[in-house]
Amino acid sequence: QVQLQESGPGLVKPSQTLSLICTVFGGSISSDGYYWSWIRQHPGKGLEWIGYIYYSGSTYYNPSLKSRVTISVDTSKRQFSLKLSSVTAADTAVYYCARGPRPSQGWFDPWGQGTLVTVSS
């Protein structure tokens, strides 16, 4: 059974770059045609899709974040990463990684437990 776990700093200073890693357990990141995604949730708010990556490196980003987001993958480590540059307090959120989507199966399952990232000096 595939499980995902986010890791990275819980506190980032304004204007710096937020960096998170998602490690995949119990399965390969390069099999079965899945994309691998980042999703965030501002405190008390709804879900916001950030972007996803295929094991080959193809990426798709939310247009509202595209200028600041980079998602990369390291298949040998079964990890994919998120970098969000020039952060402000508005980027304070719980960040989730998730498996999916994939062609004809556009959902996310499973999700990591999420990690809270606070942007503050």
Place this chain on the structure above:
Amino acid sequence: SYVLTQPPSVSVAPGQTARITCGGDNIGSKSVHWYQQKPGQAPVLVYDDNDRPSGIPERFSGSNSGNTATLTISRVEAGDEADYYCQVWDSSSDHVVFGGGTKLTVL
């Protein structure tokens, strides 16, 4: 960009049926997925367009037609109290959209 609209809240008594809607332009032509999120927890997929994932009770079902998709929860239990989100993957743009979420309260 594509927009999904959910009611902020739905309330239902235990044992009754809850219907949570998700509105979008011609959403009936899209695959709609539903997530349940309890406080302090990650979202969990409860309906994936046509079926329930393994482990999800049969009480959860979905429908989608025209401009409205609906998640129906039959014989609601106290443990169903949570936030529910709809989601689509727009294959034409390769973008993902979430609805704003609906808080289900079990009275």
